[in-house]
């Protein structure tokens with residue numbers, strides 16, 4: 001899959017602090033790409049560099065169809081708290097922002113009600129922003145980004161401080177924007193949220209990239225760094241001794257798992273390998289599977305593992 005953005009050794013020092021340390025990765029077009037990491041791991045710094053809010057110390061980034069180290073005009077971002085005018089009504093405020101961006105009257109008239117509807121704020125069009133909840137303000141911010149119909153949206157902690165209902169609304173909105181073919185890059189420290197909405201996740205620690213993974217092994221494309229699919233197999237327990245050497249020849253590696261039923265084993269396929277091919281291979285050797293299921297990796301497990309294993 002084509003990349004919308006490539007980073008190569010991207011580094012940022014703030015005085016003596018190395019906030020980002022040689023990060024190289026590609027963000028596939030159409031991905032919902034989550035940047036995960038503890039506080040101070042460099043997520044906001046990375047987003048600031050790629051949007052031109054801060055200058056890199058070394059390394060480079062390149063947006064598709066844009067010269068190296070230049071922010072893309074097709075990208076809209078909420079990185080710092082947006083400064084909206086609290087007393088202005090939502091629709092008026094969007095109209096004001098659209099005017100500042102040079103959008104014509106006719107465009108504003110048709111787009112603003114459509115965008116308010118899209119972010120679920122039609123009923124609040126005539127209310128001032130100071131009467132909005134935090135979740136409504138977040139959705140309003142996304143509507144403002146959408147005025148310029150960007151190809152890529154960048155959101156820094158979009159669910160920070162929201163209640164469960166607010167989190168669900170933002171989640172649905174992100175999924176809807178992704179379904180329209182937009183690429184979304186978001187920073188978050190909520191593993192569970194990233195797991196629910198993201199197609200890819202990158203883990204940062206102390207400015208360094210620890211891991212990039214594709215979240216859904218069955219989704220199209222990928223970063224090329226994704227691990228193979230994890231599947232659970234079941235055979236009659238007496239067939240287990242014959243099963244293991246065959247798994248080895250197929251290139252599937254058993255992984256430790258707890259609480260499995262007798263005769264069950266979890267194996268990691270090679271990247272790109274197909275579970276149906278494994279099934280055919282095993283039946284060709286007279287091992288008939290009673291169970292074959294794709295196991296979704298828990299992001300939490302790999303996140304904690306990545307953070308534990310690296311200094």
Ligand SMILES: Nc1ncnc2c1ncn2[C@@H]1O[C@H](COP(=O)(O)OP(=O)(O)OP(=O)(O)O)[C@@H](O)[C@H]1O
Pocket residue numbers: 014017018019037038039040041042043044045046189
């Ligand atoms: N403008 C700045 N001046 C000096 N140091 C900075 C600046 N911005 C960030 N840093 C430092 O760079 C490091 C990375 O910060 P950054 O805000 O990118 O992390 P983060 O992962 O976004 O953290 P959080 O989850 O807390 O928002 C931290 O040590 C931070 O203190």
